[in-house]
Amino acid sequence: MVETHSDHVLNAIRLGVAEGTLKPRDVSLVYFSRVEGGESRFEPLVIDVAGQIAHWPDGFFDQYLESLSALADFAN
Numbered sequence: 001m002v003e004t005h006s007d008h009v010l011n012a013i014r015l016g017v018a019e020g021t022l023k024p025r026d027v028s029l030v031y032f033s034r035v036e037g038g039e040s041r042f043e044p045l046v047i048d049v050a051g052q053i054a055h056w057p058d059g060f061f062d063q064y065l066e067s068l069s070a071l072a073d074f075a076n
Contacts (some may be wrong), residue, residue: 007061018051031057 002009014027016022029045046054 002039014051031060
């Protein structure tokens with residue numbers, strides 16, 4: 001079991017599945033979030049043979065794309 005906030009670790013797992021080093025059945029991804037009232041919620045994520053996640057939850061590793069978008073805005 002590994003808990004991470006690293007998109008590099010997540011993408012390495014996804015690449016491993018896509019390259020065939022890992023089998024999707026051998027990978028278990030779970031997204032934890034806080035809901036109203038401070039309670040925790042968890043959501044199992046399904047990864048396919050191409051390393052794609054079937055349902056990408058709101059807020060799941062979105063900081064990278066938000067940062068790139070902000071940098072692009074500054075460049076313009």
